[in-house]
Structures are given as structure tokens and as C-alpha cells.
Amino acid sequence: MFFQEATPDTSGYMIAGYVIAFLVMGLYVFSLYLRSRNLRQDMTMLEEMEDSAAKVIPAPEQERRRSPAQSAGRKRAKTVTKRSQKKSS
């Protein structure tokens, strides 16, 4: 190559180089997009699961969240209703 007179035609290598460089960068950007989309889908699904779990579980959870006065009143109300049920039966 170093004793040549004319410039060699190496344009094929150059094109291959640029094509590969852009291809790799493009693939990486696409992988970032795909991973981000999948994670967002997972996030939405998990949030829905969390919401539905909160709706199903709550009885003791809600009891704990209520103020002591409220829950005491509620307990009293429950015992009253139980007694009235017994009487009626």
C-alpha cells in the first residue's frame, strides 16, 4: 500500500464502517426505548394490582386507620346489632 502511485479505492470499507456505527447506535437507542416501554407497562400493571389488593384486603386495615373513638363506636354498634339479631332469632 505504501509504494503505490494512485489512491486505492477503499470506499467500500468506509461505507461499511459508517453503516455499522449507525446500526449499533440505532439498535442501542431502540433497546433503551423497548426497555423503557416494558418497564412502564410493568409499572402500570403493578399499580393496578396494588389498587385492587387495597380494595380486597381493607377490613382490618381500615379498622386500624380509623381513630380509636370511631372504632370504639363502631364496635359498640356491632355488638348491639348482634344482640338484636339474637333476640329476633
Next chain:
Amino acid sequence: MQPKPLALKIIDIVALITLIVATYLALSAPTERVMGEVQKVFYFHIGTAWTALLGFILAAVFSVVYLITKDLRWDRLQVAAIEVSLVFFFITIVLGSIWARPAWNTWWTWDPRLTTAAITELIYIAYFMLRQGIDDPDRRARFGAVYALVGGLSAPITFFAIRLFRTIHPVVIGGSNPEAEGAFSMTPDMRTAFFFALFAFTVLFIDLFWNRIRLGSLQDQVEQLKLKVSM
């Protein structure tokens, strides 16, 4: 997930425009007389190599900060820097190999620079394999930090390999190598394309790095939510 910040959207666009301009300048730069058109891959080869090695060193710095603070945000930065650098360094190696075929008459030779570059790439591929094998986030971050810190040494070794050892790889920045095959001197137009490519790849690195950090934070949110739902 928080919506994309305006600054990141601007960097996305700037990175794309600078990359297009860098490609235009590289392709329209004067053709080197001895090697011909293939010499033009050199602009992207150096641009990607510069940002990749910078990213590996940054990752080592983030590792040190993580080991001191134990804050997982630094682990996220470290992973992002290594992943983007790994992609860029892969491009560097492939472009170097494509250039070597007409310039050295071979795709690959076990020259000190090529060997150290290949070892660096393999070290960081192994880094992700190591992380995949550890479930506990704190343990994974600690092991990853130590590994990235030690692996970070490979970046300066790769950079200085052509300055310290006998090699046929040309020295572009800061010196000349009499045994180099394929060395050339740059014209002002070539220099413009060269420095603009360095700038364009630096902007692209920042852009991809930021996007990858956001992805990492989203991954952490999903992991936390999974734990919360499973409990």
C-alpha cells in the same frame, strides 16, 4: 415515571443534529492519499473511543463515591456510564478493524493497543454478567462498584498502550510513533472534522447517559413496587 425534562429533550435534538453535522464534515473532509476513503472512519473511531474511555473512568469515580456514601443513586450512574461506554467502545473496535483491513492488510492483530482494547471490552461485558448473578441490590451495587473501580484501570492502560509499548497503531494525540503503520498528518479541514466529531460524540454520550439513568431509576421504582405488591 416523571415526564422527560425539557433540557433532556433539547439535548436529544442537539445530539442528533451534531451527529449529522459530524458525519457530513467527516465525509466531506479531504481524502487521505495513501489509505483513501477508509481513513474517514477515523473520525468516528476516535470520537467513540474518547467518550468510551471517559465513561469507564467516570464509572470508576462513581464507584468510589458509592463505596463511601452507600447511596444507590451512584450505582445507577455507574451502570449507565458503563453501558453507554460499552456500546461506544464496541463501535471503536469494529471501526478500527475495518480500517485495519486495507491499512494493515488484516482485520485483527494482537498488537498491544488492540489487545488492551479487547480486554477492556471483555472486562465490562463480564461486569454485567456479574451484576446479573446477584439478587440483593446492596450486595450487587457493592460488588459492581469494586469491580468497576478495578476495571477502570484498563481505560488508562488502553489509552497509554501505544505510548508505552512497541506497536503499529498510530498515535494521533500527543506524540508520534515511528513504527506506526497508517499514520498521517491532518489538514485544517481534517482537524475541523476531527474536533467536531469529538464534540458530537461527547454530546451524544451525555444524552444517552442521561436517558439510561432515567431508565435505571424506572427499573428501581418497578422493583420496589414489586416488593410492595408481593408483601
